[in-house]
Each structure stands twice: as structure tokens, then as C-alpha cells.
Amino acid sequence: MPRILISLSAAALLCLAGAASAEVLLVDRVQQENKAAMPSRGMSMAQVEARFGAPSEKLDARGGQKRQWPTINRWIYPGFVVYFEKNRVIDAVARKAAPNEVGPKPAIR
Numbered sequence: 500m501p502r503i504l505i506s507l508s509a510a511a512l513l514c515l516a517g518a519a520s521a522e523v524l525l526v527d528r529v530q531q532e533n534k535a536a537m538p539s540r541g542m543s544m545a546q547v548e549a550r551f552g553a554p555s556e557k558l559d560a561r562g563g564q565k566r567q568w569p570t571i572n573r574w575i576y577p578g579f580v581v582y583f584e585k586n587r588v589i590d591a592v593a594r595k596a597a598p599n600e601v602g603p604k605p606a607i608r
Contacts, residue, residue, distance in 0.1 A: 537579045537591040544572075544586045551576060 538547045548554075554574035563570035572583040575594075582590045 537593075538581050538588045540588055540590065542588045544574075544583060547574070547581060547588060554581070 538551065542550075554576050556575040558573040558575065560570050560572050562568045569584045571589075572586075574581045574583070577594070579591050579593050581588055582592070
């Protein structure tokens with residue numbers, strides 16, 4: 500009886516793996532993209548603006564109420580969002596997922 504359960508479990512996992520392989524994850528695409536297409540960690544706001552131009556939108560700063568909560572700024576570009584702690588890049592994140600990708604879709608405003 501345990502052998503049958505193991506065999507059924509293995510077959511179910513193989514079916515799931517086959518279905519998952521048809522999907523493209525947003526994370527996988529972003530990791531494969533050219534890293535030069537987005538700002539890198541540590542760049543200043545001035546460097547980002549000089550290299551990528553003015554953002555389409557600068558969102559209001561968040562945080563900063565306490566010393567241990569740094570101020571975080573977000574700049575929106577067509578293909579990515581840049582997160583700054585004070586005036587330095589801490590991360591840049593792709594904004595859009597293609598129709599065949601599994602991942603966050605752009606927010607509807």
C-alpha cells in the first residue's frame with residue numbers, strides 16, 4: 500500500500516512540474532535581462548536621473564518618522580520602479596509582466 504501512495508505522489512508531482520514549466524516567471528525574466536537596463540544599488544538620485552532621464556512620476560516619500568525607519572523614495576519609470584533610501588538606490592524592480600508571465604501585473608490607476 501505505501502508503494503502505491505509513493506508512486507501516485509510521484510506521478511502527481513511530475514504532472515505539476517510539466518504544467519509549471521509552460522509558464523514564465525517574471526522573476527526568471529528579470530534575472531535574465533541586462534542589468535545595465537536598470538539602476539544599480541548604491542547609485543545616487545542624480546546619477547539615476549542623469550543616466551535614465553527624469554522619471555515619469557516621483558511618489559511621495561514614506562517612512563522617516565523614527566530614526567530607525569529611513570525615508571524611502573520611489574521613482575516610476577516605464578519599465579521599472581527605483582527605490583531609494585535617502586538619496587541612494589536600494590533596489591530597482593521591473594514593473595510589467597508579459598501576458599504569458601506569472602507575476603505582478605501593473606496597477607491600474
